[in-house]
Amino acid sequence: MAAPVKLHEEIELQVDSLAYGGNGVARLNGFVVFVRRGLPGDRVRARVTKVKRGFAEALATEVLEPSAQRVEAPCAHYPACGGCRFQDLDYTAQVAAKEAQVRDSLVRIGGLPDPPLEPILPAASPFFYRNKLEYSFTQTPSGPALGFHKAGRWDEVLEVEKCWLTTDLGNAIRNAVRDWAREEGLVAYDQAEHTGYLRHLVLREGRNTGQVLAMLVTHKGEKFERDYFVEVLRRFPEVRSIHWAINDTLSEVTNLPSTLLWGEEAIEEELLGLRFRIRPNAFLQTNTEMAEQLYALAIEYAGLTGSETVFDLYCGTGTIGLAMAKDALSVWGVEISEESVACALENADLNEISNAAFFAGNVGQSIEELVERAGSPDVVVVDPPRAGLAGKALKRTGALAASRIVYVSCNPTTLASDVKILRQEHGYELIRARAVDMFPHTPHVETVALLTQVA
Numbered sequence: 071m072a073a074p075v076k077l078h079e080e081i082e083l084q085v086d087s088l089a090y091g092g093n094g095v096a097r098l099n100g101f102v103v104f105v106r107r108g109l110p111g112d113r114v115r116a117r118v119t120k121v122k123r124g125f126a127e128a129l130a131t132e133v134l135e136p137s138a139q140r141v142e143a144p145c146a147h148y149p150a151c152g153g154c155r156f157q158d159l160d161y162t163a164q165v166a167a168k169e170a171q172v173r174d175s176l177v178r179i180g181g182l183p184d185p186p187l188e189p190i191l192p193a194a195s196p197f198f199y200r201n202k203l204e205y206s207f208t209q210t211p212s213g214p215a216l217g218f219h220k221a222g223r224w225d226e227v228l229e230v231e232k233c234w235l236t237t238d239l240g241n242a243i244r245n246a247v248r249d250w251a252r253e254e255g256l257v258a259y260d261q262a263e264h265t266g267y268l269r270h271l272v273l274r275e276g277r278n279t280g281q282v283l284a285m286l287v288t289h290k291g292e293k294f295e296r297d298y299f300v301e302v303l304r305r306f307p308e309v310r311s312i313h314w315a316i317n318d319t320l321s322e323v324t325n326l327p328s329t330l331l332w333g334e335e336a337i338e339e340e341l342l343g344l345r346f347r348i349r350p351n352a353f354l355q356t357n358t359e360m361a362e363q364l365y366a367l368a369i370e371y372a373g374l375t376g377s378e379t380v381f382d383l384y385c386g387t388g389t390i391g392l393a394m395a396k397d398a399l400s401v402w403g404v405e406i407s408e409e410s411v412a413c414a415l416e417n418a419d420l421n422e423i424s425n426a427a428f429f430a431g432n433v434g435q436s437i438e439e440l441v442e443r444a445g446s447p448d449v450v451v452v453d454p455p456r457a458g459l460a461g462k463a464l465k466r467t468g469a470l471a472a473s474r475i476v477y478v479s480c481n482p483t484t485l486a487s488d489v490k491i492l493r494q495e496h497g498y499e500l501i502r503a504r505a506v507d508m509f510p511h512t513p514h515v516e517t518v519a520l521l522t523q524v525a
């Protein structure tokens with residue numbers, strides 16, 4: 071169909087759903103227009119920003135008739151802050167949209183006309199749910215401030231006074247670090263000019279343990295008094311671990327080697343009754359409360375009886391595998407980050423779990439060696455990044471011929487294409503799937519799926 075719109079044209083659109091990724095979907099005589107900042111039920115005026123053969127993209131410039139599902143966003147920084155996209159969409163509508171996205175992916179990409187989808191699991195707490203936040207410093211007329219990148223801007227940071235995704239404690243610690251930076255007369259790093267000093271503050275909070283880890287990231291040089299920085303943070307008794315990392319590169323990263331300034335090397339979080347060590351950079355699901363529910367679902371889908379060999383692929387710090395270990399014969403984890411594997415091994419010791427082993431490696435290249443060590447698995451759990459299993463990893467996971475695959479996914483489109491290949495090429499069927507909302511007000515959605523081998 072020839073596109074019925076032109077680039078930069080102003081048009082009126084009726085938005086009827088939300089596509090995966092968070093844009094509204096409107097149709098002009100069947101032609102799809104993805105509308106940034108359009109919510110389901112809105113009638114909007116929009117400016118066309120891209121025209122392709124099969125679809126166009128537009129930016130809503132005015133809401134002509136607001137959707138009945140619009141609500142007042144509670145955060146004073148919304149919508150300028152890039153952290154939340156949907157605070158003004160009623161939470162029930164958010165989860166309905168996410169469930170529809172998972173269903174739509176399984177139907178369209180997965181080729182399953184009627185996928186066995188269970189009702190979405192909504193977040194237990196729609197606000198204050200994150201256990202980790204990474205703030206950027208920015209220079210303001212009153213001195214350095216801390217906040218998040220403005221929506222769609224890599225070079226502009228919005229100062230945040232209260233973030234609705236962290237706790238009162240998280241907000242108080244961040245504001246204390248801002249006040250410290252001003253008192254010390256330090257200057258925020260400027261990403262465009264590559265000048266200044268203070269770059270990021272990472273705060274991690276064990277939500278079930280009350281322990282906090284802080285990591286300051288600066289440009290090179292020691293321009294602050296370590297003891298005073300530590301003293302400021304120690305005013306919060308929850309702070310157990312204070313790190314400092316230097317980033318003298320142009321890229322905005324926080325995944326850096328760090329120096330321990332004070333306290334423990336790592337803090338702990340508790341999930342499903344197990345303790346997990348959290349170092350500054352180790353992966354841990356950022357919503358503790360919902361990670362427990364996600365893992366409980368994965369455990370239920372795994373259907374363990376105590377005699378199974380379980381592979382935990384993309385195991386991170388071993389959370390899923392360790393949570394399954396008491397119901398399995400043995401657990402074998404593979405993970406690319408050596409730091410995470412070190413944490414997984416430490417976590418096994420910490421919880422006195424002796425039937426779990428973890429190895430550093432790329433899943434695609436490590437599966438054969440794992441089978442040589444462990445034998446063939448009965449249950450394979452995969453929890454890959456957004457790109458899904460991709461290439462060798464998918465082929466080799468399918469070739470393992472485990473009777474069950476539990477697929478934990480953070481991207482329904484790659485889940486759907488992987489499910490299609492596992493069905494068509496490896497004799498699996500999708501038995502159950504359930505979306506889980508770990509990240510309210512953002513476009514992200516997790517899904518747990520169970521595939522069993524029928525051939």
Ligand SMILES: C[S@@+](CC[C@H](N)C(=O)[O-])C[C@H]1O[C@@H](n2cnc3c(N)ncnc32)[C@H](O)[C@@H]1O
Nearest residue numbers: 353355384385386405406407432433453454455
């Ligand atoms: C979504 S996380 C899951 C972690 C863990 N299952 C959890 O719930 O905490 C994905 C993990 O895959 C790891 N990873 C990414 N690519 C990988 C690869 N090719 N091989 C092995 N691990 C990989 C990442 O380091 C990350 O820890």
